[in-house]
Amino acid sequence: MEETYITPTHIKDYAFCPTILYHKYVRGVIEPKTPLMEEGRLQYLKDAKGSRERTTLLNSRRIKVEKMLFSYKLTSNKHKIHGIADTIYWTSNKMHILEIKYSNLRKPVPGHIYQTAAYALMAEETFKQPTYKIIIYYKPAKKWIEKRYTNQLRAYTIKIIQKTREILEEEEIPEIKWRHQCRSCWYRKFCWP
Template sequence: MSEEETYITPIHVRDYLFCPTILYNKYVKRIIEPETAMMEKGKKEYERDKKGLKRRESILGDKRIKAEKIIFEAPLKSRKYGVMGVADIIYWKDNKLHIVEIKYSKAKKPFPDHIYQTATYAIMAEETLKQKVYKIILYYKYSKLWYERRFTGQLKNYTIKIIEKTRKILKGEIIPEVKWKRKCGSCWYRRICYPQI
């Protein structure tokens, strides 16, 4: 196995936070949820945005952010924590490093799984670019919600713990316990977790 094959991604971290059992079902048991119309729409929009640099630049323009430097689709890697992935937008303002993750949903408030997914990009950015990250930002495109958060030591340390837990599940060292929560009601994997319902 090559070194890169042992790396996990911020998407794994996001799935772990949404529900550890989803992570286990998807990547260990390889049971994949069929794509919904909403997922397909988000994916198409993402691909369109990716091709259209101007569309991505306009996101920062709409927020009146005068960045000194911007990188779109920035490949990042942390050897230390074994994580790699591609950040949507990285920009420098007043010499400070900002990491932006774009979401294609109508969220009214940021979701914790998205916050720690973006914090994982920040951890990789610090190692790749050898500079401290000042803020992580989530932009929910359909609701135009722009959420900023300082990338503190506390947020970083907690994210590192989550990365470690995520890796243990992916390696099959831990099988997460299935626990009923409100989101189970609308989860596609309910048929696997609770076949009797």
């Protein structure tokens, strides 16, 4: 089978739960949008219009930015993945990947970490330099979370990309396991009828 390109959104879903990825993209069962999801989408569209807000955010954190790219298309031909990174910036010649989130969280969930880590992987291939840090900024809580892009995080991200692809290409049907996120998951009726 010809390999298709996957996106960091697929990876985010896999990290939340492999079964949700299967429901959404293999079975084609899509959760209707809730008012909260719609609000986040509208906020994203509003913010997506300008890089000025990112510059203000970085200035407010006293980060001396040498170069910044906003809403930047990235591709990794090596890992067959593509997507649009929110913000990439360089400080002290080191590359940083910043992802803005609109959920009211104070701690990063695995899905957001690996989604941002996937952008970091693509940026490394595009700019031919290592990513120094990934950053997730939860806008409602004004929470800034930084993580070093270690070899371990890079290797695990690659593993997740492979696992995600296996499900999307129907080489693997994920086993349904009870997880704490099942309690509030809209797909619960399909997994636990």
